[in-house]
Amino acid sequence: MSDAYNxxxxxxxLSDRTIRGIALETSALIRAGALPVGAKLPPIRDLAFSLGVxxxxxxxxxxxxxxxxxxxxxxxNGTWVSGDRFIAxxxxxxxxxxxxxxxxxxxxxxxxxxxxxxxxxxxxxGALAQNLNSYERSRILxxxxxxxxxxxxYEAEAFLAMNGGYNAVYTAIHALVTPGAPVAIEEPTAMRxxxxxxxxxxxxxxxxxxxxxxxxxxxxxxxxxxxxVFLFQPRLHSVTGRTVTPKRLGELADVLRxxxxxxxxxxxMGDISSAERHSLGREFPxxxxxxxxxxxxxxxxxxxxxLSSTKAIVEQVQSYRSFSAAWTSRVLQAAGTWLLRQxxxxxxxxxxxxxxxxxxxxxxxxxxxxxxxxxxxxxxxLWVPVESEPFAMVTLAAHNIAVNSGSKFCVGSSANIxxxxxxxxxxxxxxxxxxxxxxxx
Numbered sequence: 268m269s270d271a272y273n274x275x276x277x278x279x280x281l282s283d284r285t286i287r288g289i290a291l292e293t294s295a296l297i298r299a300g301a302l303p304v305g306a307k308l309p310p311i312r313d314l315a316f317s318l319g320v321x322x323x324x325x326x327x328x329x330x331x332x333x334x335x336x337x338x339x340x341x342x343x344n345g346t347w348v349s350g351d352r353f354i355a356x357x358x359x360x361x362x363x364x365x366x367x368x369x370x371x372x373x374x375x376x377x378x379x380x381x382x383x384x385x386x387x388x389x390x391x392x393g394a395l396a397q398n399l400n401s402y403e404r405s406r407i408l409x410x411x412x413x414x415x416x417x418x419x420x421y422e423a424e425a426f427l428a429m430n431g432g433y434n435a436v437y438t439a440i441h442a443l444v445t446p447g448a449p450v451a452i453e454e455p456t457a458m459r460x461x462x463x464x465x466x467x468x469x470x471x472x473x474x475x476x477x478x479x480x481x482x483x484x485x486x487x488x489x490x491x492x493x494x495x496v497f498l499f500q501p502r503l504h505s506v507t508g509r510t511v512t513p514k515r516l517g518e519l520a521d522v523l524r525x526x527x528x529x530x531x532x533x534x535x536m537g538d539i540s541s542a543e544r545h546s547l548g549r550e551f552p553x554x555x556x557x558x559x560x561x562x563x564x565x566x567x568x569x570x571x572x573x574l575s576s577t578k579a580i581v582e583q584v585q586s587y588r589s590f591s592a593a594w595t596s597r598v599l600q601a602a603g604t605w606l607l608r609q610x611x612x613x614x615x616x617x618x619x620x621x622x623x624x625x626x627x628x629x630x631x632x633x634x635x636x637x638x639x640x641x642x643x644x645x646x647x648x649l650w651v652p653v654e655s656e657p658f659a660m661v662t663l664a665a666h667n668i669a670v671n672s673g674s675k676f677c678v679g680s681s682a683n684i685x686x687x688x689x690x691x692x693x694x695x696x697x698x699x700x701x702x703x704x705x706x707x708x
Contacts, residue, residue, distance in 0.1 A: 432560025508644025
């Protein structure tokens with residue numbers, strides 16, 4: 268097969284001899300089936316000679332395809348087409364399994380439906396939304412913008428309603444980040460954020476964290492790569508349950524002051540956190556994108572989030588989304604506005620916050636009693652250190668308990684498991700006992 272797809276064959280097929288052109292035209296050949304899965308690619312030097320380019324050009328083009336997982340291998344063993352990667356899917360999220368009826372599934376850190384506010388009256392109000400059923404590509408209903416501005420953590424220039432928090436981040440990343448561009452992101456982070464960056468082909472630069480948030484020293488090291496974006500969760504971290512302290516936020520601002528990176532703040536947990544909302548938008552209003560998701564507090568089926576930034580950045584994001592859903596349902600925007608205005612909604616969210624903290628703390632306390640180290644925090648999950656992730660996963664599976672391995676939330680190696688607690692209502696001691704057994708081989 269390698270003889271059939273030699274450097275001469277490639278020279279006949281590839282017309283654009285730039286790095287990007289070679290990568291795009293090669294991927295097009297694979298997509299069309301002209302270059303099949305398993306085909307071995309010619310040596311870099313041979314191909315460079317046939318195309319009349321430098322070996323470095325081929326190497327960069329292959330690196331781009333390798334990041335997209337279209338090709339694999341390098342060095343003496345050669346490089347080959349590794350598989351059909353054109354059916355895009357979030358690899359980390361998609362790797363979650365389906366468990367039997369008897370299994371205790373602690374993989375999904377999601378809101379408990381019983382703790383969400385009722386939607387009937389809100390949706391009835393939404394059916395009367397201003398400009399309903401118009402094809403006007405409005406960015407946000409004025410009444411929703413007015414409502415969120417009351418508690419927004421900085422004076423933002425422009426707002427945009429989005430179809431959920433991850434949709435907001437996905438759209439912003441695809442609008443602003445070109446494939447191969449470096450992006451700094453805290454580690455660990457939400458696995459769906461990593462899925463988004465990997466799908467875009469970004470070069471992911473992990474930023475280490477402690478109990479106060481991203482480490483300024485690690486962010487400073489990441490800045491050496493000149494990232495186009497720094498992405499982090501300032502209020503309540505969805506994986507570890509920590510909150511970035513005001514002091515740490517100021518230290519991060521000091522590092523970012525000498526960069527031109529766009530700063531994306533993902534407030535995916537909303538008022539599940541009791542912490543005061545804060546933002547680097549006060550320091551850098553010209554390059555902060557602040558995203559507030561309402562899924563955890565008002566309900567995931569509202570598919571509602573709000574994004575803020577400058578008018579220019581919002582226009583870029585809106586222009587990109589015009590290729591698909593050009594606006595967020597006015598029915599859902601109005602329903603969300605109605606809920607935000609109701610005192611009962613605030614009481615419902617406060618009660619849910621207490622319940623989530625109780626569930627998280629009960630399991631955390633049971634783990635500490637068994638000698639495990641668990642960070643103090645809030646939210647819907649626990650980040651639990653273990654000696655071996657594979658051993659922990661197998662041991663818990665033997666006890667009919669499903670959790671997520673920490674590696675799903677990291678670019679590098681991990682020795683943790685993420686245990687969702689939001690739906691855990693009983694059996695805290697039994698779960699803690701199983702995790703204690705899984706901690707160490």
